[in-house]
Amino acid sequence: MGIMGRMSTIFKAKVSKALDQAEDPRETLDYSYQRQLEQLQQVRRGVADVVTSKKRIELQSDKLNDQIKSWEQDAKDALAQNREDLAREALTRKQAAQQQLDGLHSQLADLEQEQTKLVELEKKLSLKVESFRTQKEVVKAKYSAAEAQVKIGEATGGLSEEMADVGMAMQRAQDKTESMQARASAIDELLSSGTLDDPISSGDHLKDELNKMKATSGVDDELAKLKAAVPAGGAAS
């Protein structure tokens, strides 16, 4: 068995729970449909939550961007007062936070795509629930208990599989928004306390080292630029 068979096993484990049926499925059809509508509602709420979380993270990242800019102003002010040490400190914080914020922005772009997909999946699920409603009326009207068992078993299985797919996609988006919220808070922390000894790890040691190196050389470059633009010790505006 390859990957696809294994994936299918995971799905079946989720689906089988939903397949407990009464002896005559015709009697429980309306109840099943009711449950599906409830699950669909939950999916809609879940999608709405992802949208809200994403908006919140966007607002937070805008605020962080403003804070980062204010560190640049602080660096300029410090240079104007001949305090290169302070200017360097301000730029160091700015660079570290900027790197993290760039990372957050690319995660936001990913989340945007996932959100679009979730909305599509939700629409498709609504169609399937509607299709189940139609099928259940046909089954109630035309089929014997035994025929209904087969017919409804397949339809319920297909629908549960769709629910499982949307559910897993939603879980993924929720996990992502949580990790992004944590990242935004860590940037906030970085900007306010300047705790650079513990930068947010990318999970890759080499990458962290490279980022640190880039940030340091970025600080040197930026400091040089500011020095050229700001006349030291003068009345810089």
Added chain:
Amino acid sequence: MIVRIMTEGQYELDGDQLESLKHADEELLVTVRNNDAEGFRSHLATALAVVRGGQPLHASVLKESELVLPAPDMTVHEARRLFDEHQIL
């Protein structure tokens, strides 16, 4: 046979298509076991192309899939975590 691509939809595949899917599927398993991110991406792309070559099922069809392919943007780490969770690697 009906094959689902996670987050995308279901397709009906014929025997020839299933045959060409087999190889990519086996290779995918190897890449997950080896945590081979690049290999996983490329074999997943191959498998996706084969499945998309099948007949897409209409959204109103309610049928179970016999095979399920990971979502197109799933990483090898995510796949690995999923299989570990269900202890089926």
